[in-house]
Amino acid sequence: xxxxxxxxxxxxxxxxxxxxxxxxxxxxxxxxxxxxxxxxxxxxxxxxxxxxxxxxxxxxxxxxxxxxxxxxxxxxxxxxxxxxxxxxxxxxxxxxxxxxxxxxxxxxxxxxxxxxxxxxxxxxxxxxxxxxxxxxxxxxxxxxxxxxxxxxxxxxxxxxxxxxxxxxxxxxxxxxxxxxxxxxxxxxxxxxxxxxxxxxxxxxxxxxxxxxxxxxxxxxxxxxxxxxxxxxxxxxxxxxxxxxxxxxxxxxxxxxxxxxxxxxxxxxxxxxxxxxxxxxxxxxxxxxxxxx
Numbered sequence: 001x002x003x004x005x006x007x008x009x010x011x012x013x014x015x016x017x018x019x020x021x022x023x024x025x026x027x028x029x030x031x032x033x034x035x036x037x038x039x040x041x042x043x044x045x046x047x048x049x050x051x052x053x054x055x056x057x058x059x060x061x062x063x064x065x066x067x068x069x070x071x072x073x074x075x076x077x078x079x080x081x082x083x084x085x086x087x088x089x090x091x092x093x094x095x096x097x098x099x100x101x102x103x104x105x106x107x108x109x110x111x112x113x114x115x116x117x118x119x120x121x122x123x124x125x126x127x128x129x130x131x132x133x134x135x136x137x138x139x140x141x142x143x144x145x146x147x148x149x150x151x152x153x154x155x156x157x158x159x160x161x162x163x164x165x166x167x168x169x170x171x172x173x174x175x176x177x178x179x180x181x182x183x184x185x186x187x188x189x190x191x192x193x194x195x196x197x198x199x200x201x202x203x204x205x206x207x208x209x210x211x212x213x214x215x216x217x218x219x220x221x222x223x224x225x226x227x228x229x230x231x232x233x234x235x236x237x238x239x240x241x242x243x244x245x246x247x248x249x250x251x252x253x254x255x256x257x258x259x260x261x262x263x264x265x266x267x268x269x270x271x272x273x274x275x276x277x278x279x280x281x282x283x284x285x286x287x288x289x290x291x292x
Contacts, residue, residue, distance in 0.1 A: 102133025
């Protein structure tokens with residue numbers, strides 16, 4: 001997957017395009033990505049995904065900006081792992097983009113620069129100033145400019161319940177309420193956060209390793225408490241280790257307890273996964289078998 005992080009993307013003769021934040025790359029997003037790849041193959045055209053950084057609401061209404069499920073770098077990695085995207089364009093969301101009409105966005109970028117022949121988006125997609133560009137509007141515009149719109153219905157998750165729409169908003173709600181199991185079902189994987197090791201923490205077992213970590217600002221977190229999960233160093237190993245993750249405060253500090261092989265140095269990066277809430281008694285029990 002070729003990644004471009006600039007407002008002036010490379011020029012393509014023709015392409016199939018999808019647009020969205022794709023925060024978390026959940027089940028609904030993956031349905032859109034599957035349709036994007038299938039349409040690209042059918043038409044024999046490269047697939048292009050446009051996403052934005054920062055989140056539009058973080059620019060337009062900072063006080064109401066959502067906490068992100070994944071950083072932009074992690075989002076790009078998830079999109080690359082999907083194997084469905086040939087070109088990923090990360091557009092800086094700024095004043096000019098926020099004031100562009102849906103017509104200007106389609107004509108000036110999607111058609112003039114990307115040669116869009118098909119637009120594949122979720123059924124609830126909107127773009128342009130005032131969110132004017134919904135699926136119906138873009139479909140009518142496509143009749144004038146020679147492209148078609150494919151709207152993908154976002155599927156429900158069987159864990160969260162039938163009729164629950166797959167959305168990043170719902171995934172955030174589940175995470176922030178502490179229902180990390182249901183969030184994992186919607187995301188198709190455990191909620192995962194990349195963090196920085198800031199110090200050592202006394203181990204809770206006689207043969208355990210532990211670290212104090214700082215989680216990224218603006219990231220979506222479960223409530224303060226402790227969780228059964230896993231931890232993996234970013235450099236030197238790809239192995240996930242069972243862990244007890246204790247969120248010490250809402251400010252993004254946490255303690256991670258794992259086996260004796262877990263000995264990251266301050267300044268190193270680790271990834272942490274949340275599987276399920278863990279009983280509070282484990283936090284005080286130095287002989288807990290959870291990590292054995």
